[in-house]
Amino acid sequence: MSLTARFEKKTFDFKRPSGTSRGVLTQKHAWFIYLKEDDFEALGECSIITGLSPDFVDFDQYEAKVKEVVANISYYVLHQEELETYPSILFGLEMALENLKQKQELVYFPSDFTTGQLEIPINGLIWMGEKQFMYDQIQEKIAAGFDCIKMKIGAIDFEAELELLSFIRSNFSKDEIEIRVDANGAFAPEDALEKLERLAAFDLHSIEQPIKAGQIAKMRDLCKSTPLAIALDEELIGVYGTKRRELLETISPQYIILKPSLHGGIVGTKAWIALAEELNIKWWMTSALESNVGLSCIAQLTALYNTNMYQGLGTGQLYTNNIESPLEIRKGKILTKID
CATH class of the missing domain: 3.20.20.120 (Enolase-like C-terminal domain)
Structure with a gap:
């Protein structure tokens, strides 16, 4: 079984500018990690909040790190602890790996919640x-x-x-x-x-x-x-x-x-x-x-x-x-x- 990885950046637009004490947000950026094994492509989200995320300095620095993880995916799957100080990227990778285990779209941790029985x-x-x-x-x-x-x-x-x-x-x-x-x-x-x-x-x-x-x-x-x-x-x-x-x-x-x-x-x-x-x-x-x-x-x-x-x-x-x-x-x- 060979694992392949890719990423994609996406920008989300707020329905209306959203105010916090750190300023007004109009857009939100995220990088998606895709892991493919056999015929299933798993999905994880690396989501940042500018000025708050500890692993985000600027777009170039952050994307370079996502790119590095994706390019060396086999290594990072085995050494996830090396991403400890990059919590949002670690979360995106963990998410994709959990999804890969389940091989079901947007299912990460099956429970009564995923079957609609728990609210x-x-x-x-x-x-x-x-x-x-x-x-x-x-x-x-x-x-x-x-x-x-x-x-x-x-x-x-x-x-x-x-x-x-x-x-x-x-x-x-x-x-x-x-x-x-x-x-x-x-x-x-x-x-x-x-x-x-x-x-x-x-x-x-x-x-x-x-x-x-x-x-x-x-x-x-x-x-x-x-x-x-x-x-x-x-x-x-x-x-x-x-x-x-x-x-x-x-x-x-x-x-x-x-x-x-x-x-x-x-x-x-x-x-x-x-x-x-x-x-x-x-x-x-x-x-x-x-x-x-x-x-x-x-x-x-x-x-x-x-x-x-x-x-x-x-x-x-x-x-x-x-x-x-x-x-x-x-x-x-x-x-x-x-x-």
Whole structure:
């Protein structure tokens, strides 16, 4: 059996410019690794977010690495650990290899999820923007049957964000709608605690990354004294091997959020989960703006774990030119549609 490999770059266009605290996104780039054995061509996605992915410097550097992996595919299949510091490329390769094992289009980890019997509850994502735009999105998500919403904060005026939260809570109790907020590191350490105290008044589930990553002692102190559960996200980027345990034991967060493209591929994500469970830290999985290819793999990986947490797997509807897949979002849950 001979294995051949190729890659292809694809650009996805957002249906509408999507605001984060790192700026507005209009396009998303991904490189697809194709592995062919016998008559089956498997597919994996290497997905990056500019300014966040630890393995992306620029297009030339990144594509050269993808090209190198594809040109030396037999070597990298046997030495995947050499891609540890290239988590998105490692994830793309792992994905293609899992798909090759299954020899079934877009099937990576077969389970009740891939046969349409299991649905995974997800959060509805509210993008940043003008207050009215955010308000409209919240109404839309609630009407669509979501009972957990995630709101990005830190880009508009903090008081306006509190007003939005106040509006949601005046209409829906915490038993009706779970609210998560994501600050993407937007708070200054000196006033973070005060902001967390004000946010906690709205019965929120958690806040992601209140302060910028890399301020370990400050984050540890925040996690110790916070009135609102803290979830680490960017903090986990670029942390490998034994450093993972060190980080979790030092900071002792309430939650961690896992994105295979950023946090070590499939192997790294499984390592984070094992550690979190050992240390009684809860976790959930989130896609990092992957197309439906990466999203399929992440959802299928999530389904292997017995978790009833809401997951961050609703990004498949973002693009005008997404890749076709059997994934569907119905009443706040993601599922595999079986014809």
